[in-house]
Amino acid sequence: MIDFRYHLVSLVAVFLALAIGIVLGAGPLRDGVGQTLTAQVEQLRVERDEMRASNDALTAENDDLEGFVESSGAGLVTNTMRGEKVATITDHSSLRKEAEATRALVDAAGGESGPRIELGQALWDPAAEGERRSALATITKTWPGVKPRGASTSEMLASIVARILAPSEDLDDAARLEIAKVLSASGVLTLEGDISAVDSVLLLSGEESLFAVTSDSPDSASKRADNLQKARLSLVTTLDRRGVSMAVGGSSTARGSSEGIVSDVRSGDLRDRVASIDMLTYASGPATLTLALAAAQVDMPGAFGSASDAETLTPDAAAIREASKTMAEEKGDEDSREPHTEANENEDAPASDGGGQ
Structure with a gap:
């Protein structure tokens, strides 16, 4: 069975670790951690700006390409x-x-x-x-x-x-x-x-x-x-x-x-x-x-x-x-073989009697 002394030692160890962390964070580790975080934030900011510039360039390039495609469409389909x-x-x-x-x-x-x-x-x-x-x-x-x-x-x-x-x-x-x-x-x-x-x-x-x-x-x-x-x-x-x-x-x-x-x-x-x-x-x-x-x-x-x-x-x-x-x-060759004229339309028709009844 775990007695009271075991719990006491555990609590002391926890508070001791917390105290050591506070001392180190406020002392020798403060500058190093702070500088590292600052550098990382700056790097992320630079990467963000680069990606934004790249995106703007790609957008402009895409707009130019779309404009080219739209303007060249008429030439592409000519005589089709x-x-x-x-x-x-x-x-x-x-x-x-x-x-x-x-x-x-x-x-x-x-x-x-x-x-x-x-x-x-x-x-x-x-x-x-x-x-x-x-x-x-x-x-x-x-x-x-x-x-x-x-x-x-x-x-x-x-x-x-x-x-x-x-x-x-x-x-x-x-x-x-x-x-x-x-x-x-x-x-x-x-x-x-x-x-x-x-x-x-x-x-x-x-x-x-x-x-x-x-x-x-x-x-x-x-x-x-x-x-x-x-x-x-x-x-x-x-x-x-x-x-x-x-x-x-x-x-x-x-x-x-x-x-x-x-x-x-x-x-x-x-x-x-x-x-x-x-x-x-x-x-x-x-x-x-x-x-x-x-x-x-x-x-x-x-x-x-x-x-x-x-x-x-x-x-x-x-x-x-x-x-x-x-x-x-x-x-065109088929049409030229048999020109479509009024004479052609009527040449097989029975002769007219002049309209008499």
Whole structure:
């Protein structure tokens, strides 16, 4: 059994050690410890200033590089298109800058900027099911030739968005505009410019996190994400089936994989026909997306970017330019064999009787 003397010795030892520490700290060790701590603090201050200066230099260098990439984009895409009319579709308002830059590059490439459409939340919002059903009923009743595709209202309305852009003998420009007005009134889309049939479509898609709504319940959040995914895929699939050249642009995740519609395109048979990029918001994004579309127009679609499912970083502008030139020459040869004149149109027609009855 431990007696009182053991506790007394322990207490004396503790106080003795404390006294020795105080004496040494206030005496011979004070200057050494103080100088060491001061030196360490000064070193940390110097390192902080150096890192701040390095960060400022890197920021300035990055700004210069972005400026160079943006200014050289027009030269990079020159002569990669041959007059194709291109519509631009975005699914989030934050992509307006990238959309405008891409439209300008389409013109610089030799294409023609067509209508600009921004998809609205009513296309995928679970709470907007009533508005979607109403819009579908109006469109299918007024234009019975427009056959929506899909199992959900989001998919069907997305297919109708594709229909008013794709070439079709069933719709004239007046009908396309009226359908667009119905879709706009229901919050499905916002249209800028005249609506008409186009040769190609660019789809600029936002990061998945942009579409999250904090007030959603888990069920609503899941339904919203599912509607969004299916609507975008229905849009791309319908345009592809109707022979419209397409390129989709989006982002990659922190783990280096593509997401959203880019991932959907790359994981299915659309990969062989629809071009995609996963670095839309980079400085090089608009130029890369424009080149990707030009590649799709000459049957050279690819998966471009830095994600794990990409094939290469950027399209080959020189190869696209050469292929575009070859296709134009072949088309010119075909046209020259049989000039399109009024005489040609009527030469196989039965002779007119002069209009007599």
